[in-house]
Amino acid sequence: MAAAGWVRSEDQFLCSICLKVFTDPVCTPCGHNFCKSCIFECWDNNEIYQCPMCQKAFDPRPELYVNTFLSQMVAQFRLEAQHEPNISSSDQQAAKPGEVPCDVCTGTKLKALKSCLVCLTSYCQTHLEPHLTRSGLKRHQLIHPVENLDDRMCMKHDKPLELFCKTDHTCICHHCTYSDHRSHDVTPLKDEHEEQKPELKKTDAEIKQMIQERRLKIQEIQRSVELSKNAADTETAEGVEVYTGLMESVQRSLNRFKEEIQEKQRSTEKQAEDFIKELEQEICELEKRSTEVEQLSGSEDHLHFVQRFTCVKAAPPMKTWTEVSVRPPSYEGTVARAVSELEDKLTEDMKKVVKAELKRVQQYEVDLTLDPDTAHPRLVLSNDGKQVHDSDETKNLPDKPQRFSECVSIVAKQIFSSGRFYFQVQVKGKTDWTLGVAKESINRKLSITARPQDGYWTICLRNGSQYYAWSDPPARLSVQSGLQKVGVFVDYEEGLVSFYDLGSSVLIYSFIGCCFSDKLLPYFNPWPNDGGLNSAPLIITPVHTE
Template sequence: MLAEVVEKLKKTGLQAAPPAHCYAGPGDVACDVCTGRKRKAFKSCLVCLASYCETHLQPHYESPPFKKHKLVKATGNLQEKICSHHDKLLEVYCRTDKQCICLLCVMDEHRGHDTVSAAAERTEKQKQLGATQSKFQQRIQEREKELQDLRQAVQSLKCSAQTAVEDSERIFTELIHSIERKCSEVKELIRDQEKAEVRWAEGLLERLEQEIAELRRRDTELEQLSHTEDHIHFLQSCQSLCAPPGPGDLSSITVSSHVSLEAVSKSVSELKKRLEDVCKVELDKVSESVKEVHTVRTREHFLQDSCQLTLDPNTAYESLCLSEGNREVTRVREIQSYPDHPERFDYWDQVLCREGLSGRCYWEAEWSENGDYGVSIAVSYK
């Protein structure tokens, strides 16, 4: 068939050379009739199994036998449209085997199969494609909306995070300055007390030194008086020298053998510990608050915090069936033959797990077609 067409086209005579852009280049389908430098193919014929440029395609428009041929957009994979068994055009679709076949295949290995014309199947598929495309477009719109919302959430999160960072820095800076001020006040208080005590002690030192000097003077005079031989002078001086210290003299002074400010250091250490405890508790709350911030929460997030639980068969209600290993529970219509137990639920469809949980829990339930339900004992909790 191709040889006859080529021979007929050659008889049409030589044409003027086409512009350079009409020649086939890399990635183009070349005309099967052109000799020498081939031009781009304009159409492909499914009957001739050949591709033609606009010049060599003319017989398909002018010659009655060629007008019956099936023309398609130029393609280089024409052999894919031909049956490999019968070398005929694939124009029937087998719904049983879900493949394109030729007319001879219908009478041969595909006899009795659900077959329709390829054109009819395409029409049906186009309807399905249109419905699927509508779903895709709806899904695209939904996803674009989610994308926009997520971008806004991310932007809002960034702004909020920046504000939180700046506020945290400001508050912690103020807290540091406050602690530094309190530290300065404590140091100043200690120094003031030190100065007062030292000033008072130095006054006492001076008076003690004066009193000691006076007592030594009188002791010297008494020693001299005791050796005098002048009885009159002795009697006249003895009374004044033996008189006790006057009321202006210092009374007895009690001095601590070890003066220390360890109590101050201990108080500051206790304050430090209390501040650390308060900071730990409050910072844990801050950390939990930060972890609670999510722009989006998916099932994967919950699974990260999930844990497996084991059900307690001694508490299961009689219409609850536990799986092997007591990991899952399903509500059934048949009464289960559980032994009597004081902890078993006998009114509500309930069962307890052996492990204890606190906080917020998220359960997943799967419903069956007959209305029964099963719960997978894998929960996420905070």
């Protein structure tokens, strides 16, 4: 009897895709079973072949064959389902927590096998028998047992919800068609079910596709994190190497400085030791003479006195020490000279660092073209859109909304709202200019200072030698005279705008912590011609010419 009960358990033979008893069941490599047509249709509508149950992906698409053993069991189940015998209450199972109990049973509630949508009652095998044998009850619609059958009743008319109102997208009873849903587009639930069923597969496929897309997005994010970590490790290693080199340079400079001071001190000490040694030798000699003079002073031997005193007086003269002195060495300028040498060394090291950094940022070079529709009427553009200068003559041009009408400015056609980009501009021969990036939404009809609060991130040259970053307040820049070419690098997400002197490989200035909430445009202002003194153009140059 146990075996028979197991065979009659319909849940064992349901396809998870169509929710019906298997037709030509096939087994995927991961061990799950589906109708052959269901799994094939699922895979035909997707580029990824994966199990709908466990989401395991297969590559390439596996060959699936009908599971003959399971197919035979399904056939046996269908046969027995058509001739279900009566089963006594003692052979049936009591309803467990989470299972639907029979609504008719008194005392111990047995597990319901079916629910009737007409009677709104769930039945065990014994109490289901009339629905299987009596002609009037056979027409009732039986479904898998469900709870809360009262929810299938119309709350207003207390009648079964048998219709679907397409106008209001809600389930209704027959009485509703004569009241709130009169003249609405109404159809039987069964017909709506059949109509929506194909849509269910499409929705299921769309959901699975969205799941797959999100899993791929997770993988993409994880890869981005891994790339970020690798980049951080590389940058850290390079930074440690640079800082270690700089610290070693500082330490070497400090050691040389200390050695120079110590060498001067050692020389002074050696000179003093030599003087002291010589003085001590002379003192020893003079003490001998003093002793001999004392001895002669008491001698009454005239011959001995005269002979010895003559020898004492004939002794070589001693050195005159009046002008001899030990002067401390001069240390004036030693620190300044050492620091200057260190500065020169660090400058050379910094140039190497900036050159390496330039090579990295130049990988983000973009091909810019100046936008003539934004050019101030006095500006003259080259045919290739790479050069611009002021002509001192105002042309009669349409006053378009995007055209600058006060500042002799122009922006590029290219717009940036994410990522990184780099471009470089030749400024050779000019006495005044401003360049950088600006928000797309800047006011182009007013004469303003190109500051961040106005939507500009720029640097400029004034009067041929004065360089400024238009920060708040403006910052005077220490730039070597003869600046000929400027590199501009922007990292949108990092809020970074950096300017480089390409001739000396020096970082001129960086705007950091910028909050970009708008699209950015490369910005150029060649400034007035000034009677020909500032007639040289601003020229967008490619990296490969370096």
